[in-house]
Amino acid sequence: MNGFKLDQAITNERTSSDKDWLNNLLQKEITIGNAFGNKKKEDFYAELAVLLKAGIQLKDAIALIQGNQKKEKQMMLFSEMGNALVAGQSFFEVLKNKPEFSEYEYYSIKIGEETGTLPRIVEELGKFYERKNEQRRSLMNALTYPIIILCTAILVVVFMLRMVVPMFEDIFKQNGVELPGITKMIISASNFIRDYGWLVLLCVALLIVLRKVFSKKEWFKTANDRFIQKIPYIGNFVTSVYLAQFTQAVALLTASKVPMLNSIQLVKKMIDYHPLNEALENIEKDVTAGKSLNASMAGNAIFDNKMISLVKVAEETNQTEYIFERLSQQYAIEVQQKSKLLSTLMEPVIIIVIGVFVGVILVSMYLPMFKLSSVVG
Template identity: 60%
Template sequence: MAFKLDNIPQQKTAPKSDKNSVSFLQKEITLFGSPFSNKVKEDFYTELSVLLKAGVNLKVALELIQNSQKKKQNKDTLNFISEDLISGQSLSNAIQVQKPFTDYEYYSLRIGEETGTLGQVTEQLGDFYARKNEQRRNLINALTYPIIILTTAVLVVAFMLQFVVPMFEDIFRQQNVELPAITKFIIKLSGLMKDYGWIVLTIIAVLLFSKRLFNKKQGYKRFKDNLILKLPFIGSFVKTVYLSQFTQAVSLLTASKVPVVNSIQLVKQMIDFYPLQSALEQVEQDILKGKSLSQSLSEHHFFDDKMIALVKVSEETNQTEYIFDRLNKQYNTQVQQQSKMLSTLMEPFIILFVGILVGVILIAMYLPMFKLSSVIG
């Protein structure tokens, strides 16, 4: 049985329940990670699938999962869902009014309820979040070591400009030594850092703490995501990560007999990456105008030739689910390979960058010393 979702963009989301409208003082303060994060969702859907396939009642399954939660806010969310089920609502309607859940999850669960495949759909959702979390871990693993090295380099250079360079400056001033241009530049840079360093640090701290606020601004998201795509090595890796998520989501939705247009609409709401969302917005409009999916994808540089060619084959052979599943496995393999390659390639470049920075400062400081020693000699 195919469940068609019509006019998804026009459908209004149900209002949030009053039981979620608690005062600020009653809310749980989350310092590390968000409540009902993707990792929690992975465990939630996987455990729910196992319990449903084992013949456990949905309400009992939710109670078992609720008891295994450690965070109070996660327990409260599952408790609200259980109460809605008791009042006669479906699982999809119960999670729709809960903030941590997305439209993608709502419609997927609704499809499972309408087709009697809720156990299979929850298993697919668990698999989706498992791969998404794995890709996030790969990204973190690939960037952690280079970021540590780069941060150390910045701190070393800042220390030298703040404390070491002024010591040499005092010596040069006392000896009245004529300074080369590079030494004058480094000394001037050191002076600027002493005068305005705390201001720069304050600005950086404010930007870091206000990141969540900026993320809600469409202009900032557009600039940030487009900038990431242009970064060498990192841009290609991030693009592959989101292509993997896109192909997996489409594969899961087509397996549930969701029409292509509706699949694009749901994926667009699910994946928070501006270049992909913008491309999918245009793809959706092109499909509604009568173009095929492969033709629509071919007009955007975000989608590579391999995907477009295989999507065209899937349209001709009516094997959309199989093709997108194969594409997802290929992209997932690429993510793992590129994450290892990324850390391997970035490490020598960052070390070279650090060496050049420190070397320039040392050369700038020692050139006048050589001149001073020759004059004394």
């Protein structure tokens, strides 16, 4: 533990913890607009693993990867890394001085360099980011189509309230038809959109701006994660995504012979999901106090009985790496299944809800028409 100097690192991390949010499904950690985001990391580690296993020196491998880059920022990044290696720095030190890389990454690389297993560690890091990107794609695929349907349906309802309902309202006024309560309610909604629609749009834009402003605040991240966790089904789905990341990261670190307490501390640095981070903090305290890992996990609701039971087996048989790798695979499969089910469920639910709204609008407009036809008759 002293070798990693984690206590000081943890203190520094906590003082700067409000500097990251949308590093965040699945650090929610996919960084929008980052020149070296998770997809680039996946490609980088995969290519580097192939080159190192082929017997190419590290600095030459970095130079080859640099030659494959098309963007100037990425070329500069690899150029600086190559120059630092030539100057005598270790790969661990190079990554530590680059803000594009997390503590989790450069501590893993340090372990690989010290134990002579750098090619394997790099390969595992590539697999880690590959799986993380797959999980993010699963989440996006599950939500994209239903969200498109929802936005389209909302526009249809707004169009009916803003354009169709006023035409019926004029007819009813001209003929002096007595309106039922449901029709009055729909007309009131139409008038509200006509008079205050711009204010609603302004409020939505303001909420988006405020979310951007407060997204880096710890209290906002905590509240946002807790809100997501409480959403039916979606909360469980997002939690499964982060549990898959957690188990995969622990499997990688334990394979590198990192003590479990150190593994928990490192994983906590790269997963930006408050319910899991809170649980990991509790586990860290319990393990430090002498509790077993499975007993520490049992006191946190985010971990299910399956995981706790398998971790207990892992501790008793000294098969931590294998058990966590199996758990990671199981959660990855669970994420894929839940993403498909989420997409399957959301589409008909949205269609039914919007259909009810459209039906209510149509019925409320046609009820007075029956009275009008009787008057005319």
